[in-house]
Amino acid sequence: MAIQRLVLDDVIDDDYELIAVHSSIATYRLAFILNKHLDLRLFRKKEDINFEHETHTASFPMFQYHDQFRYNMYSLLGNKFKTKIKSDTIAAEGLFASTASERAITEYLIPELKNVDYFLKVEAETSQFSSKALIENLLTIPQIVTAYAVDYTQLKSKNNLIFE
Numbered sequence: 001m002a003i004q005r006l007v008l009d010d011v012i013d014d015d016y017e018l019i020a021v022h023s024s025i026a027t028y029r030l031a032f033i034l035n036k037h038l039d040l041r042l043f044r045k046k047e048d049i050n051f052e053h054e055t056h057t058a059s060f061p062m063f064q065y066h067d068q069f070r071y072n073m074y075s076l077l078g079n080k081f082k083t084k085i086k087s088d089t090i091a092a093e094g095l096f097a098s099t100a101s102e103r104a105i106t107e108y109l110i111p112e113l114k115n116v117d118y119f120l121k122v123e124a125e126t127s128q129f130s131s132k133a134l135i136e137n138l139l140t141i142p143q144i145v146t147a148y149a150v151d152y153t154q155l156k157s158k159n160n161l162i163f164e
Contacts, residue, residue, distance in 0.1 A: 017131040018152040018161070021118040021138065022145040027078045030118060030143070031063040034076065037141050038134070041065045042076055049077065049109070049163055055085050058107035062163070071125040077161075079116050081107040109160050113150065120147075121161060 023030055031042040042063040049060040063076040084102045108114055120138075122129065131149050138147040152158050 016121055016123040018150045019120040019131065019135060019147055020113060020116040020150045021120055021147045023117050023143055025143050027061045027063070027118065031076055033141060033143055038137055040074055042074060051107070056083055056105065060109050072129060073123040075121040077109060077119045077121065079109045079113065079119060110155060110157050112155055112157065
């Protein structure tokens with residue numbers, strides 16, 4: 001009787017392009033501008049990307065567009081989440097002794113790239129997609145300071161980019 005083995009040495013990772021975008025405008029405005037300049041139709045997903053922490057939930061906005069003619073999936077993700085939480089320590093003395101203090105917290109979707117404001121993740125099913133052409137188009141938009149490709153395979157927190 002012959003024994004058959006299945007070898008799973010080659011695990012296929014998700015193949016996508018990750019573009020870092022630096023811009024100071026709000027996420028919804030950036031999505032609108034990308035729709036206008038790049039002929040996309042990004043729309044806000046009903047549920048954001050949420051990460052639970054001890055004291056709070058970090059919520060990162062996500063806009064998506066599935067281009068059925070070019071077989072591309074575009075996802076615009078915010079990298080920063082800012083919130084204020086009340087700390088349990090109460091000031092012992094002074095005029096405001098009975099008020100609880102607040103502290104600001106900033107969480108990042110990709111902590112290795114704290115300077116990046118947004119990520120544009122493009123999942124292309126064909127080889128016709130060119131990230132260089134997309135980056136060149138992004139750099140022509142006045143509201144975008146800079147944009148560049150990121151090698152997601154080198155990121156420690158690349159699992160944060162897996163959703164659905």
